Amino acid sequence: MQTFFTLAQLADPDIAEADKILRACVHCGFCTATCPTYVLLGDELDSPRGRIYLIKDMLENGRRATAEVVKHVDRCLSCLACMTICPSDVNYMHLVDHARAHIEDTYRRPLLDRVLRAVLTRVMPDRTLFRLSLLAAFFAKPLAPLFDLVGLKPIAAMLRLAPAKLPARTAAGPRIFAAKGPRRGRVALLTGCVAEVLSPQINAAAIRLLTRHGVEVVLAEGEGCCGSMVHHMGHAEEALAQARANIDAWTAEIGGEGLDAILITASGCGTTVKDYGFMLRNDPAYAARAARVSALARDICEYLATLKLEASTAPASLVIAYHAACSLQHGQKIVAQPKELLSRAGFAVRDVPEGHLCCGSAGTYNMLQPALAGQMRARKVANIESTAPDVIAAGNIGCIAQIASGTAIPVLHPVELLDWASGGPKPAALGA
């Protein structure tokens, strides 16, 4: 695609990067058919190619974001299905991240949207505030239809997404978990924010599984939210501050006893940590350390695939529908490993039809775009249920919460099943 940025514009490294991305696009349109919003809405402006044109026009003309651009960019899930299909390697992720930051800098959203986004930005990355908000949502849950009636649909969506039962609070425990038997490796595990409050059993299963297989696990002092929540809302500076805090925490471990990998159990977070090197490329104080951290980042299943897991003790008859989280399959290109690990552990693994399409979770998308997210969830759940599974496995906490809010079938993280299969406890969601 031809671009017409001036030399003065190209002096800005972010614009120069956008120019490179835009020039790679040959406007072939292969990406439209795999885009969940185009599939649902059939509007070119809700396709990757349409959004690319809107973003090009906005950036090239140095224009403030308009309500029209914001509408179509906000509808994008950042699912990155368009990147998987693109024959020209267009880095849509970096382009839309840039557009979102430009929107936040130049566009004044309506009051309700501003308030909602400010609350999400403040609450989601903070475990204490998030737990308190879950408590409030637990009591306000019956009011969801009322919020729908008065047009406060995002609040209704938040209430519906809140778990019916509050997860138990995990007491602060040790930060280092020694390997059982001879030590084969040493890794840091990102505990992050939302996942640790909603489903602390996922990281607990990962720690048991890793230490049982000879890997020492450290929870680095000072690590927290990876920054992806705010990053996808266009709050670039907050996202970078959260990234720097994690980089400091892990760099201290790398410089101490050393790390073989930095493991992440929520693939949405993993995609962002793997991108720290790019996000901080223009920060001389952090660029090298960020690149080092990104190079060490691994999804938990990506790392487990390099270990020989113990023989299975799980019931072979259990049928698992594997939901491929977008951030894992499109963002990190990790497709086969989780399914192979589950199959080798003895489970009967089934692929889900239309597996490339997003479930509608996408960070805060299911709260900010509840109508579209609801349609995507219904389609995803129908596809999953068509495989008649006993259990659904998904490698991202957002997908787990989104799908669980639409089905009675238990939704677990693959590590919970792999831990059980190699001698750990049976996941509580599967009953006694």
Ligand code: SF4
């Ligand atoms: S598939 Fe790639 S090159 Fe083709 S229109 Fe989409 S982004 Fe552009």
Ligand code: SF4
């Ligand atoms: S990231 Fe997903 S929703 Fe956004 S344009 Fe690409 S395919 Fe469509």
